[in-house]
Amino acid sequence: xxxxxxxxxxxxxxxxxxxxxxxxxxLTLVFGVMGLINLAHGSLYMVGAFAAAAVANATxxxxxxxxxxxxxxxxxxxxxxxxxxxxLYDRDHLDQxxxxxxxILIFSEGTRWLFGSFPLYLNIPDYLKGAVTLPGxxxxxxxxxxxxxVGLAVAAALYLLISKTRLGVQIRAGENDREMIAALGVDISxxxxxxxxxxxxxxxxxxxxxxxxxxxxxxxxxxxxIMAFVVIVIGGIGSxxxxxxxxxxxxxxxxxxxxxxVEMLSTFIEMSEAQSVGAIFSSMLIYILMAAVLIVKPTxxxxxxx
Amino acid sequence: MxxxxxxxxxxxxxxxxxxxxxxxxxxxxxxxxxxxxxxxGAGKSTLIKQISGELKPDAGQVxxxxxxxxxxxxxxxxxxxxxxxxxxxxxxxxxxVLQNVVLGALGARGQVFRFFRPALHDATLMDIAEAALQxxxxxxxxxxxxxxxxxxQRRQLEVAVALSLQxxxxxMDEPMAGLGGGGSKxxxxxxxxxxxxxxxLLVEHDMDAVFALADRISVLVYGExxxxxxxxxxxxxxxxxxAYLGEEE
Amino acid sequence: xxxxxxxxxxxxxxxxxxxxxCAVPLWAWLSDQPFTLTLCTRVAxxxxxxxxxxxxxxxxxxxxxxxxxxxxxxxxxMGILASHAQSYTPLMEAPFLLEGTKSMPLIWLTxxxxxxxxxxxxxxxxxxxxxxxxxxxxxxFAQMFYYFAISWLAYGGEDGLSIYVRNGFPGLxxxxxxxxxxxxxxxxxxxxWFYHRLAKSSFGLALNAARxxxxxxxxVGITRYNVQLVAIVxxxxxxxxxxxxxxxxxxxxxxxxxxxxxxxxxxxxxxxxxxxxxxGPVAGAALFILLEHQLGGLSEFWHIYLGLLLLLVVLFAxxxxxxxxAGREQANG
Numbered sequence: 001x002x003x004x005x006x007x008x009x010x011x012x013x014x015x016x017x018x019x020x021x022x023x024x025x026x027l028t029l030v031f032g033v034m035g036l037i038n039l040a041h042g043s044l045y046m047v048g049a050f051a052a053a054a055v056a057n058a059t060x061x062x063x064x065x066x067x068x069x070x071x072x073x074x075x076x077x078x079x080x081x082x083x084x085x086x087x088l089y090d091r092d093h094l095d096q097x098x099x100x101x102x103x104i105l106i107f108s109e110g111t112r113w114l115f116g117s118f119p120l121y122l123n124i125p126d127y128l129k130g131a132v133t134l135p136g137x138x139x140x141x142x143x144x145x146x147x148x149x150v151g152l153a154v155a156a157a158l159y160l161l162i163s164k165t166r167l168g169v170q171i172r173a174g175e176n177d178r179e180m181i182a183a184l185g186v187d188i189s190x191x192x193x194x195x196x197x198x199x200x201x202x203x204x205x206x207x208x209x210x211x212x213x214x215x216x217x218x219x220x221x222x223x224x225x226i227m228a229f230v231v232i233v234i235g236g237i238g239s240x241x242x243x244x245x246x247x248x249x250x251x252x253x254x255x256x257x258x259x260x261x262v263e264m265l266s267t268f269i270e271m272s273e274a275q276s277v278g279a280i281f282s283s284m285l286i287y288i289l290m291a292a293v294l295i296v297k298p299t300x301x302x303x304x305x306x
Numbered sequence: 307m308x309x310x311x312x313x314x315x316x317x318x319x320x321x322x323x324x325x326x327x328x329x330x331x332x333x334x335x336x337x338x339x340x341x342x343x344x345x346x347g348a349g350k351s352t353l354i355k356q357i358s359g360e361l362k363p364d365a366g367q368v369x370x371x372x373x374x375x376x377x378x379x380x381x382x383x384x385x386x387x388x389x390x391x392x393x394x395x396x397x398x399x400x401x402x403v404l405q406n407v408v409l410g411a412l413g414a415r416g417q418v419f420r421f422f423r424p425a426l427h428d429a430t431l432m433d434i435a436e437a438a439l440q441x442x443x444x445x446x447x448x449x450x451x452x453x454x455x456x457x458x459q460r461r462q463l464e465v466a467v468a469l470s471l472q473x474x475x476x477x478m479d480e481p482m483a484g485l486g487g488g489g490s491k492x493x494x495x496x497x498x499x500x501x502x503x504x505x506x507l508l509v510e511h512d513m514d515a516v517f518a519l520a521d522r523i524s525v526l527v528y529g530e531x532x533x534x535x536x537x538x539x540x541x542x543x544x545x546x547x548x549a550y551l552g553e554e555e
Numbered sequence: 556x557x558x559x560x561x562x563x564x565x566x567x568x569x570x571x572x573x574x575x576x577c578a579v580p581l582w583a584w585l586s587d588q589p590f591t592l593t594l595c596t597r598v599a600x601x602x603x604x605x606x607x608x609x610x611x612x613x614x615x616x617x618x619x620x621x622x623x624x625x626x627x628x629x630x631x632x633m634g635i636l637a638s639h640a641q642s643y644t645p646l647m648e649a650p651f652l653l654e655g656t657k658s659m660p661l662i663w664l665t666x667x668x669x670x671x672x673x674x675x676x677x678x679x680x681x682x683x684x685x686x687x688x689x690x691x692x693x694x695x696f697a698q699m700f701y702y703f704a705i706s707w708l709a710y711g712g713e714d715g716l717s718i719y720v721r722n723g724f725p726g727l728x729x730x731x732x733x734x735x736x737x738x739x740x741x742x743x744x745x746x747x748w749f750y751h752r753l754a755k756s757s758f759g760l761a762l763n764a765a766r767x768x769x770x771x772x773x774x775v776g777i778t779r780y781n782v783q784l785v786a787i788v789x790x791x792x793x794x795x796x797x798x799x800x801x802x803x804x805x806x807x808x809x810x811x812x813x814x815x816x817x818x819x820x821x822x823x824x825x826x827x828x829x830x831x832x833x834x835g836p837v838a839g840a841a842l843f844i845l846l847e848h849q850l851g852g853l854s855e856f857w858h859i860y861l862g863l864l865l866l867l868v869v870l871f872a873x874x875x876x877x878x879x880x881a882g883r884e885q886a887n888g
Contacts, residue, residue: 037687087870093687094618098826098869101819105862113856222815226698229691237687276708283702287695291680294692298683358774384776396774398767401760406771409764412757413775418782424755431757471775 007138009255015144017251018151022206023228024235024243025158026199032175032238033195034089039100040080041203041228042221043107048073048204049211049220050111053122062125066208073204074197081196086189104222112218119215122208147209154202155244162240171195175238227254230286234293236303246301250286258282309336310369311475311505312388317356317366326352327363328529334475339497339506341516344526345549350509351393353526354479357507358390359383371474385414389473391464393480393509397452403463404448407435410470438469442496458489465496476506482515494518517541525549565881569834576740576841584733592732593804594848598840599739600800605825605836606746607793612822613831614754615786616766618690620818621677621697625791627704627813628673629666629798634716634808636662641719659724659738662799670795671788673700678787682780697818704810715809722803729803739800743837746793751833753789762786794821823865829877832884838876 027041051072056065080103088096124143131139162168170191173181182188207221214220227250235246262278269277293300312334319327326349334340344350355361357368359380367376375383384390397406408425411434412418425431439445442462447455452463461481468476481497482490494515497506501521510516516523517537524534527549533540540546562570576595583591604626611617639646639655646653656662681692705713721729729735753759765772765779772779802808811817820843828839846864850857872879 031687037690084866084870093690094612094616094830095869095873097618097620097690098822099866101823102862102865102869104819105858105865109856109859109862113859223698226694226815230695233684233688233691233695280703280706283706284699287699290692290695294680294683298688360773379778380773381776381778384774390774392770392774396768396770398764398771400767401764405760406764409760409771409777410775412760413772413777416776417757418761418777419785420757421759422752422756424752425757425760426755428757467771467775 003136004138006256006259007134007136008140009259010252011138011140011144011148013252013255014248015148015151015251016255017248018148018155019206019210020224020228020231020251021155021244021247022151022202023224024231024247025155025240026202027225027228028232028235028237028240028243029171029195030199031232033171034174034192036085036088037093037096037100038085038199039097039225040103040107041199042223042225043104044073044077044200044203045207045221045224046107046111046216046218047076047207048201049122049207049216050115050120051204052208052211053120053216054115056122057120062123062128062212065122066205069204069208070201073207074201076204077200078193078197080200081193085196086192089192108218115218117218119217120211122211122216124212143212147213150205150209154205158240167191167194227286230290232300233290234300236300239300239302242300242302250289253286253289257285261285310334311336311371312357312477312507313367313369314353314357315367315369317353317363317368319352319356319361319363325529327356330366330526330529330531332524332531332534334505334507335521336505337502338521339501339508339519341508341510341520341523342526343510343513343516343523347528348526349529350526351479352529354390354477354507354509357477358388384471385416387414387471387474387504388477389468389471389475389504390477391468391479391481393483395457395460395464397460397463397467399453400451402449402451403439403444403455403466404435406452406463407438407466407470408432410438410467411435411472414471414473434470434472438466441469442466443492457484458486461485461489461493465493473504475504476500477509478506479509480511481508482510482512490515563881565832565877565884568877568881572834572837572841576837580733580736589732592736594844596732596736596739596804598837598844599736599743600797600804601821601824601843602837602840603739603743603746603800604794604797604821605828605840606743606750607790607795607797608821608825609790609831609836610750610753610793611787611790612825613835614759614766615762615783615790617783617787619693619787619790620690620815620822621693621695622791622794622821623813623815623818624673624677624693624697624700625670625794626798626801626817626821627697627700627810628670629795629800630802630808630812631704631710631798632666632669632795633662633722633799633802634718635710636665637718637722638710638716657720657722659722659729659803662722662803663796666795666799667792670791670798674788674791675784678784678791682783682787694815694818697813698815701810701813701815704813711809713810715807715811718802718806718808721806735804739804742796742800746796747833747837749793754833758782758785823861827865827868827875829875829879829881832875832877832881835875835877842876 023045027038030036030038048069052065052069055068056062084099084103088099128143128146130142132142132145134140162171170181170186231243231246231250234250235242258278261282262274265274265278310333314330314332317327317330330353342350352361356363359378367374370386370388408431411431412425436445439448442465444459444462444466447459465481482493485493490512497519500506520537522534522536523540525532525540525546532549533543533546580592580595608622611619636655637657640657646655677693677696681689710716723729724738727734727738761772761777761782765782769779798812824839824843825836827842828837829835846861850860868875
C-alpha cells in the first residue's frame with residue numbers, strides 16, 4: 001500500500017476532522033455557556049448547506065452562497081433561540097432533547113416541503129477546482145485543501161474571540177458560573193442568543209463547505225451531529241481545545257483507520273477477506289475509540305473532572 | 307470506660323493549597339453524644355464527608371465498631387450501620403414520607419433487587435418504617451408527598467430515615483438547622499434519648515442544644531482540632547473562647 | 556362498589572384504553588378488515604418497545620437516546636435466525652453446530668438475551684458518566700450498530716433482509732392476522748404486568764429514588780450504578796423483544812431499526828402518552844399510529860405536525876396524555 005494513499009487519507013481525515021470541529025465547537029459552546037444540549041444543531045448544518053446551494057445556483061457565485069449560509073444559519077439559530085430554546089434553559093436534559101428533536105422534525109420536513117426530496121447540487125467554483133501537488137508527490141484536491149485552511153482559520157478566530165475579546169470574557173465567565181454573570185449585570189438573554197447564533201453559523205458554514213463535496217439533502221446533518229457528539233465525549237464537554245484535538249483524532253480514525261486495519265488484517269488473512277472484514281469493523285473504530293476514552297477518563301481528554 | 311464506636315485517627319485532607327483537615331483524631335463512644343463545633347469554614351463538612359465515606363482522606367484512618375472502614379465506600383459504610391443525616395435535606399421529594407423511610411429500611415437490609423413483591427406490602431420493611439415514623443411523630447403524614455412537607459417536618463423525616471437503617475451510630479449534620487424554638491426543643495429531647503440506642507456525632511451551630519445535649523465537645527478551627535472535653539472543660543478553655551466562642555458574641 | 560370507588564382516575568383511563576384497544580380489533584374482525592388488525596398489532600409492538608424504554612426513562616430517569624440499538628438487535632436476531640432456517644444453512648458449524656430457527660419462542664429468547672448483553676456493555680460504559688454525556692453516548696452506540704448493520708452485507712446491508720414466511724408459535728397459525736395480533740397483545744399484557752410489579756417493588760423504589768436524589772440513595776446503602784445498570788438491561792430486553800416482533804410483523808429487517816429516528820420515535824410515544832405512567836407507551840403508540848394513519852393520509856409532511864405536537868407537549872403538557880388527564884400519580888398502595 002502506497003505512502004501516497006496514506007498521505008491522501010490523512011489529509012482527508014484532517015479535512016473531515018476540521019468540519020467536525022466546526023460542528024462540535026458550536027455544540028460545546030452552547031452547552032458550556034447555557035447548559036443546553038441541542039439536537040437541532042444538525043438541522044442548522046443542513047440549513048447552511050441549502051442556503052448556500054440555493055443562492056450559489058441562483059447567483060452563480062460560490063462566495064455569495066457561503067455568505068448566505070452564514071446568514072441563514074445564524075438567523076435560523078437566533079429565531080429558534082428566541083422562540084423555543086430560551087424556554088428550555090431551566091428544564092432538565094430530557095425536555096431539551098425532546099424539544100430539539102421536535103425541531104429536527106419541523107426543520108427536516110419543512111425543508112423537504114420547500115425544496116423537495118431530491119438533493120441539491122452545490123458546485124465547486126472554478127477557481128477552486130483541480131488538484132495541487134504537495135510535497136511527497138501527493139495530488140490533493142484544491143477545494144479540500146481550502147476547507148482545511150478555512151477550518152483552521154475559523155479555529156484560530158474562535159480562539160482569539162474567546163481569549164481576547166469582551167464577548168469571550170463573558171462566554172468564559174458564563175461557562176463557569178451562570179448565575180454570577182447575570183448578577184454582574186450582563187444582558188444574559190442577548191448573550192445567549194448571540195452564542196446560539198454563533199454556534200449555528202459555524203454549523204451552517206460546515207454544511208455549506210461540505211455540501212460542495214457531497215450532495216445537499218434533507219437529513220445530511222444528523223449523522224454529522226452524532227459524530228460531533230462522539231467528538232465532544234472524547235474531547236470533554238465545554239472545552240474548545242478538546243473539541244479540536246478530538247475532532248482531528250476522530251477524523252483521522254475514520255479515514256485512516258479503515259485503511260490501516262485492512263493492512264494489518266491482510267498480513268494474516270487473504271486481501272479480499274481482509275477488505276470485507278475491514279469494511280465492517282472500520283465503521284466501528286471511532287466508537288471503540290470513544291469507549292476506550294470512557295474507560296480511562298470518563299469526562300473526556302480535556303473535560304473537567306466530575 | 308465506654309467502648310469506642312467510631313474512631314477517627316490522624317485524618318488529613320488538602321485541596322490544592324488549602325489544608326481542610328489537619329491530623330484530626332477524635333472518638334465517638336457508646337452511649338454518648340459527641341458534638342463537633344467550630345466557626346464556618348473550619349472544615350466540619352469535610353471531616354463529616356470523610357467519616358461517611360463521600361471523601362477519601364489523604365492520610366489517616368477511620369474505624370467503626372472495631373473495623374477499619376477507611377477504604378470502604380459510603381454505600382458500604384451505610385450498610386455496616388453508619389447513618390448520616392444531611393444539613394440540607396436530601397430526600398426523594400416526589401415520594402411520600404413512607405416511601406422515603408421504606409427506602410432506608412430496604413437499603414440497610416440489602417433488599418434492593420426484589421422485582422415482584424410490592425415494597426409497601428413487605429411486613430418487615432413496613433414494621434421498621436412505621437416504627438421510625440412513630441418515633442419522630444410523622445406517622446399521620448405517611449402518605450404525604452415529601453415536597454408538601456414543611457421544613458421542620460422534612461428535618462424530622464431525615465431523622466426517621468436514619469432510624470430506619472437501624473444503625474449502630476449516627477452522624478448528624480446540623481439537624482436543628484431552620485427549626486424554630488419548639489422544634490428544636492422536641493429534637494433535643496429526642497436525641498437525648500436516642501444516644502442510648504446508638505451514639506451520635508453531632509455537628510451543630512445551635513449552642514443551646516450543644517450545651518444541653520453533648521457529653522463531650524470537640525472544637526475544630528481552620529482544619530485543626532484545638533480541644534476536646536466535657537461541656538465544662540470546653541466552656542472554660544481559653545483558647546476555645548478566643549477562637550470560637552469569643553467570635554460568637 | 557368500594558372497588559369501583561378505590562380505582563384512581565389513572566386506572567379508569569387505563570381501563571378505557573384497554574376497552575378501545577379490544578373493541579377496535581373486534582369490530583375489524585367482525586367486518587373483515589385485516590388491515591386494521593395489523594394496525595392494532597403495530598400499536599401493541601411499538602407500545603412494547605415503549606414499555607421497555609419506560610423502565611429506564613420513566614422510572615429511572617435515564618435518558619437513553621439509543622434504545623434503537625436494542626430494537627434493532629432484536630430484529631436482527633430474528634432476521635439472522637430465520638434467514639438461516641429458511642435457506643437451510645447453519646449459522647456456524649465449528650466449534651459446534653448452530654442452526655437457524657423459525658420458532659418464535661426461541662427467537663424471542665435470543666433477541667432478549669442479545670439485547671441484554673449489549674445493554675450490559677453499553678450501560679456499563681455510559682453509566683460511568685452522567686447527564687448530557689449519557690445521552691450522547693447512548694445515541695452514539697446505537698449509531699455504531701446502524702453503520703455495522705449497513706456494512707454487514709451478508710445480511711442485506713442497507714437493503715435489509717426479507718423473511719418470506721412468518722415465524723411459528725406452537726399451537727397458533729401466526730399467518731392469521733387475528734391470531735398474531737392476540738399473541739402480541741398477550742406479550743404486551745405480560746410486559747405491562749411486569750412493569751407494574753417492578754415499579755412497586757423494592758427495586759422500583761430504589762431506581763426511582765436514585766433518579767430523584769443520588770445522595771439519599773447512597774446514604775441508605777444502595778449503589779446507584781448497580782441499580783441503574785440492571786434497569787438498563789431489563790429495559791433493553793423488553794425493547795429487544797419488541798424488535799423481534801416488529802421484524803416478524805413486517806417480515807423484514809433493515810438497518811433503519813437501529814437509526815436515530817427510531818430511537819427518537821420510541822421516546823416520542825412514551826412522552827406523548829405519559830412518561831413513567833404504566834399505560835403511557837400504550838396511549839402514545841396508539842396516538843402515534845393514529846396520527847401516522849390519518850395525518851399521513853392528508854399530507855406527506857405530517858412529521859411537521861408531530862414535531863409541533865411534541866413541542867407543545869414538552870413546553871406545556873409535560874405529563875403527556877395520561878399525565879394531563881389523570882393528574883398526579885398515586886404513590887402508595
